[in-house]
Amino acid sequence: MISVTWSIFLVWTKIGLLLDMAPCSVSAKPCPSVCRCDVGFIYCNDRDLTSIPTGIPEDATTLFLQNNQINNAGIPSELKNLLRVERIYLYHNSLDEFPTNLPKYVKELHLQENNIRTITYDSLSQIPYLEELHLDDNSVSAVSIEDGAFRDNVYLRLLFLSRNHLSTIPWGLPKTIEELRLDDNRISTISELSLQDLTNLKRLVLDGNLLNNHGLGDKVFMNLVNLTELSLVRNSLTAAPVNLPGTNLRKLYLQENHINHVPPNAFSYLRQLYRLDMSNNNLSNLPQGVFDDLDNITQLFLRNNPWHCGCKMKWVRDWLQSLPLKVNVRGLMCQAPEKVRGMAIKDLNAELFDCKDDGMISTIQITTAVPNTLYPAQGHWPVSVTKQPDIKTPNLNKNYRTTASPVRKIITIFVKSVSTETIHISWKVALPMTALRLSWLKMGHSPAFGSITETIVTGDRNDYLLTALEPESPYRVCMVPMETSNIYLSDETPECIETETAPLKMYNPTTTLNREQEKEPYKNSSLPLAAIIGGAVALVAIALLALVCWYVHRNGSLFSRNCAYSKGRRRKDDYAEAGTKKDNSILEIRETSFQMIPITNDQVSKEEFVIHTIFPPNGMNLYKNSHSESSSNRSYRDSGIPDSDHSHS
Ligand SMILES: *[C@@H]1O[C@H](CO)[C@@H](O)[C@H](O)[C@H]1NC(C)=O
Ligand SMILES: *[C@@H]1O[C@H](CO)[C@@H](O)[C@H](O)[C@H]1NC(C)=O
Numbered sequence: 001m002i003s004v005t006w007s008i009f010l011v012w013t014k015i016g017l018l019l020d021m022a023p024c025s026v027s028a029k030p031c032p033s034v035c036r037c038d039v040g041f042i043y044c045n046d047r048d049l050t051s052i053p054t055g056i057p058e059d060a061t062t063l064f065l066q067n068n069q070i071n072n073a074g075i076p077s078e079l080k081n082l083l084r085v086e087r088i089y090l091y092h093n094s095l096d097e098f099p100t101n102l103p104k105y106v107k108e109l110h111l112q113e114n115n116i117r118t119i120t121y122d123s124l125s126q127i128p129y130l131e132e133l134h135l136d137d138n139s140v141s142a143v144s145i146e147d148g149a150f151r152d153n154v155y156l157r158l159l160f161l162s163r164n165h166l167s168t169i170p171w172g173l174p175k176t177i178e179e180l181r182l183d184d185n186r187i188s189t190i191s192e193l194s195l196q197d198l199t200n201l202k203r204l205v206l207d208g209n210l211l212n213n214h215g216l217g218d219k220v221f222m223n224l225v226n227l228t229e230l231s232l233v234r235n236s237l238t239a240a241p242v243n244l245p246g247t248n249l250r251k252l253y254l255q256e257n258h259i260n261h262v263p264p265n266a267f268s269y270l271r272q273l274y275r276l277d278m279s280n281n282n283l284s285n286l287p288q289g290v291f292d293d294l295d296n297i298t299q300l301f302l303r304n305n306p307w308h309c310g311c312k313m314k315w316v317r318d319w320l321q322s323l324p325l326k327v328n329v330r331g332l333m334c335q336a337p338e339k340v341r342g343m344a345i346k347d348l349n350a351e352l353f354d355c356k357d358d359g360m361i362s363t364i365q366i367t368t369a370v371p372n373t374l375y376p377a378q379g380h381w382p383v384s385v386t387k388q389p390d391i392k393t394p395n396l397n398k399n400y401r402t403t404a405s406p407v408r409k410i411i412t413i414f415v416k417s418v419s420t421e422t423i424h425i426s427w428k429v430a431l432p433m434t435a436l437r438l439s440w441l442k443m444g445h446s447p448a449f450g451s452i453t454e455t456i457v458t459g460d461r462n463d464y465l466l467t468a469l470e471p472e473s474p475y476r477v478c479m480v481p482m483e484t485s486n487i488y489l490s491d492e493t494p495e496c497i498e499t500e501t502a503p504l505k506m507y508n509p510t511t512t513l514n515r516e517q518e519k520e521p522y523k524n525s526s527l528p529l530a531a532i533i534g535g536a537v538a539l540v541a542i543a544l545l546a547l548v549c550w551y552v553h554r555n556g557s558l559f560s561r562n563c564a565y566s567k568g569r570r571r572k573d574d575y576a577e578a579g580t581k582k583d584n585s586i587l588e589i590r591e592t593s594f595q596m597i598p599i600t601n602d603q604v605s606k607e608e609f610v611i612h613t614i615f616p617p618n619g620m621n622l623y624k625n626s627h628s629e630s631s632s633n634r635s636y637r638d639s640g641i642p643d644s645d646h647s648h649s
């Protein structure tokens, strides 16, 4: 093994030497000795430079100067003469002020991770053709931006000021701006005037600020007629914002606030909206008809809210049942009252909503479907009317259901605690079924954020192993039939059973408590071996790369960018790359739960096959996770507008 490694190392060494010499023999044009110049691309990055070297060739178009220690004094005035330069990468340097002497025609300027505090008209007016300005991770505050600093920048489309010290949106931003990112600042107020003129704005990101409903004027966003995406994740809103511009808004992100109130008109006129996310809030109910204007909605995410499935929410069930197949709604799982905790709102029987107190209201709604002549228009309603449970679907076959005392159970569940983290579920069904929805929930302390996990099992199975559970904890396991072939369901109420994982001391605790994934142990017995082999191969590859890097590092800095990466430093080049992150919300679908089952029975509502409400397993919070990830591994895109379906936060 060692000799093989050694010979591979030698081969790599030779390749390294060859590459090292290549530029010297090819390029005849002048090039600063510390840099590498390659037809217009000037590589002076990762060299511990304190100033930009002189002698950069005139045909330069792109200057890579990132990851140095260049300060403001280190920018020579002759840099101005490079009239072909369009892109400058100066991120992760030691700039305290916005640089001057930049080439006049620069279009793209990357200044992330410096310590820039002031932005002045003097410096910006020297680069009037600027289109993209990346200033994330600096120390810009609202007062340190000179009044009218941007007034000559009439081509600026994109301004990124994430992770600075802004307390409000700077005044006088150019009208031309299409994308504005101000996430992770300290913005607590936005005045109605500050955004008024930005009518070309398409994407506005305000995540991770201190915005509450008082700080947010009622009409701040109203003028943004071209806005397609608005993100207010991780703020302190207690109510959904109102007066949003409906002409173009397609995505609205409101996760991780404290929203417990949605005004009935919050989403009025948002006819283009197709993605709305209000996950991780404090919502217990929704006003009736709040989604009525959302003609184009296809993704509605409402996970991790303390839904109270009382009478106020009954309309949601009816609405869910009326939705077309393409609409994907997630997270409408009851957290209260206790008797329906863990159940999907969509699956609840009308009686479970406890509409007794408001009996009159619901009765009146029901009777609109019934010919008026049958009942007096006023006065006391006959008792029989209020009791009639299922006028919406007057299906005679449903009379088979005996809600008061079920004659026999459709599903009988058996549980067996296998270990501290696993529970074996098996079941018997009284009727043949095509599929069943299986969900489980850890019972206990936090009623607001229970984590329900669910999956769909095909009807031919009769057992399932729940894994990655928490030791010594009570769980509620529920099953509900999704359809039966040729036979009507007698009852759609979930069948539930409570059980507990085994106590810790009985078993050796496993070292990795993998809560993120749940495997199908019956299928994946070959997986660990594959993983071990894969891991070993990867280790060898990493060792080789480290050797090569070490060698090259010693012998010059040609590969230093790559080496920096494997040395474990933050991957700086994320700033330069168009690295969009994956949409985590999709990852929640487990492989086993995503079997598509042919629809053979017309009576079955098709939406049953849209898997909704898949919560992350216990204790996990996907949103929080993705955020902490984004702050430790910051990734920046050159331009965000064209891409549409990647979540950025
Ligand atoms: C909105 O965008 C369109 C192009 O998508 C543009 O023609 C129009 O001028 C913009 N509206 C405003 C008010 O700037
Ligand atoms: C959630 O909303 C309720 C009122 O509906 C409020 O009493 C409670 O403090 C809120 N919780 C959080 C965490 O904001």
Ligand SMILES: *[C@@H]1O[C@H](CO)[C@@H](O)[C@H](O)[C@H]1NC(C)=O
Pocket: 271, 272, 295, 296
């Ligand atoms: C829905 O979106 C499509 C495509 O963006 C658009 O053509 C259509 O007009 C929208 N529907 C409504 C009702 O606005």
